[in-house]
Amino acid sequence: MTTFFISCWFANSLKKYAVFDWSIEQKWMSILLPCLIGYNNPLFPMMFLVNSWIPGLVDAFAQATFLCALLLFWLCIYHGLRQNERKFLTFYLPKVFLIAMLWFPAIILSTWEKVNELEDPTYNHEVDTSNYYVVQSFFYIFSVVYVVYLGLLILRAYTELRSMPFFDLRLKFLTLLMLIVLTISLVITFLRFGVGFLEDNFVARLSTHYTSSAQFMAFYGLLNFYLYTMAYVYSPGNSSSHEFGITKDNPAFSMINDSDEDVIYGSDEESRRPLNRSRNDDDSD
Template identity: 60%
Template sequence: MRLYTLSKRYFVLVFVVFFICFGLTVFIGIAGPNVIDARPYRSDTSNVSKVGHYSLESPILSTYNQQLWLTCRIELDKSDDSSIQSNLTILVNIQGMAEDATVSYVDKKEHSHNRIISCAQKCDEIIVVHLGYLNYTRYKLSVRFENLNQLRYTITAVTFTWKTYNPTFSQVEIWFRFVFVVLTFMVTCLFAHSLRKFSMRDWGIEQKWMSVLLPLLLLYNDPFFPLTFLINSWFPGMLDDLFQSLFLCALLLFWLCVYHGIRVQGERKCMTFYLPKLLIVGLLWLASVTLGIWQTVNELRDPTYQYRVDAGNFQGMKIFFLVVATMYILYLLFLVIRACSELRNMPYVDLRLKFLTALTFLVLVISIVILYLRFGSQVLQDNFVAELSTHYQNSAEFLSFYGLLNFYLYTLAFVYSPSKNALYESQLKDNPAFSMLNDSDDDVIYGSDYEEMPLQNGQTIRAKYKDESDSD
């Protein structure tokens, strides 16, 4: 691996380049447009107190708006800081207006749902409608509130807000996804090209996993994303969510397998080595995919659906996810501590552990910081999934996630690619005493009696049976 040939100066340079590339995407995102375009509509107070019925018309929409939310915030005439909660029934009827001004019902049924209003100094914002994709250029909604008279305070106003993706941000997203797709394709081809002369049995466990993660990273960047703007369907969005969950769970599985596999000599059996890890990560993947499908199917059936409606089921799914995630974290920590304690005195393995642990720790810290800045301390509230897409503030929060994971994989691919020495040693592949890499895999690192022999170009290779080589 190139990892073995890098000096301390080049190791520092690798981390510096990683931070420069990541910082560049963050600065571009900060200078970029806001993700959400919000257009408020403030109601007349007299209509609130008498009727509670509103006819709302959305702004003109295009495919670049991607999705549509209608939110509502009720303003009360209260001066104290006391908290109140009250049930409120919302009835919604949705019509779509095409470009030729024809009007048709999105769903002829009038949707009715109960919402809980929580008010302290201000009342919480309520999501009235969420449309995951746009079939019409404009929507007309009829919204009716019931039980308004049960509130202890006088309602001063009801503010509705249309929220869509900013068309300028959509264009930025298309270009950056395209750039990452091209870069990932190039890195994948270069990495595969560097390994083409070597048998797969000679690859290190990190190299085997990189040959899997790089194609999945290509899917994570979603080369099919432009279909979102070409066809009016829920399928491209569902496909994007599926690719993202698949890559992230593969990355979690990669960490488990590397920290465990670096200690395991010989054959790694499926039942004892891979099955426990696949079970834990598979449950995480199943939970994330189930939540995505659950949300999409219910919103297609009822655009006014929210997870709060199924609070009990969502609470059970959230507990299940947290339990499995806790099991994963404890298992990963166990593998990391055991690997570092058992292999810290082995020079080549110690280098592999230190590099992967340092880079992965930095990526996890940055990810936690981004999540906290994006959601604050309310990440795991019951409205987390339903309001997830409305919490972006600027392009930096979007680009930071994509840039972080892409540059993380690019760095690993560079470090785990074969060194120049390995290209020379591949000429000796007919001799079973030689390995593809200088200390690349487990047979070389663990307990073998290979010894170093100088070459004319100043490099070294490991040969077995020194007595036979001396006699020659």
């Protein structure tokens, strides 16, 4: 219910602006907040009321979708801050393909054993090792590719934007929150599973078992408060910044704790150019 109310509040705060004027962070928040509602599993009581595997499948689908959307958000945000021209084929499609290669194995790993156990109570994934390890290896390979790709995007973003006003602030805020979420998640995972967190039954145990209510609240509360914090920061303030025609990806519009200085981005044609121009385009003095 809290996530639903925050989603409505965030959408209401942006309704007076045209979608074209939303920053990339605000566009992604309008996607992540509804996905967060599904991640919180509002259909959880149906697992007790309905004798079916469908509620569990819907929960696994919603969780995998939200987590993959969050991973896609990190890729797009670190690349999008350096690139104003974001075409689907060149900007989004490679990232969507990479995340899809993580989404499909995650769905299979989280539902495979459940569905087979309902059809055959004696089923054990350790017997079906050939197919299971293929999917698991596929997931780990693309996870490594994702980590390397994200690391390169973060490195390039800090290299090219660290000296630019406002953009440096956006980078620091994004990175700080992301590091907090990843650090706490890794610590909780290590405390829960120890050195066996890469065992073959890791996915099945992760989605079904918690040793205490603190672990349950830590996993769900961490991502919820992470999204709540970003929704608060990226919600537009009460200033009249929407009266100007330079609000698209303007950090003064997307961050409420902005500076009072006016930043002139130039003409609309120039503002659409990529931020990382080649050296040949620079004026030679």
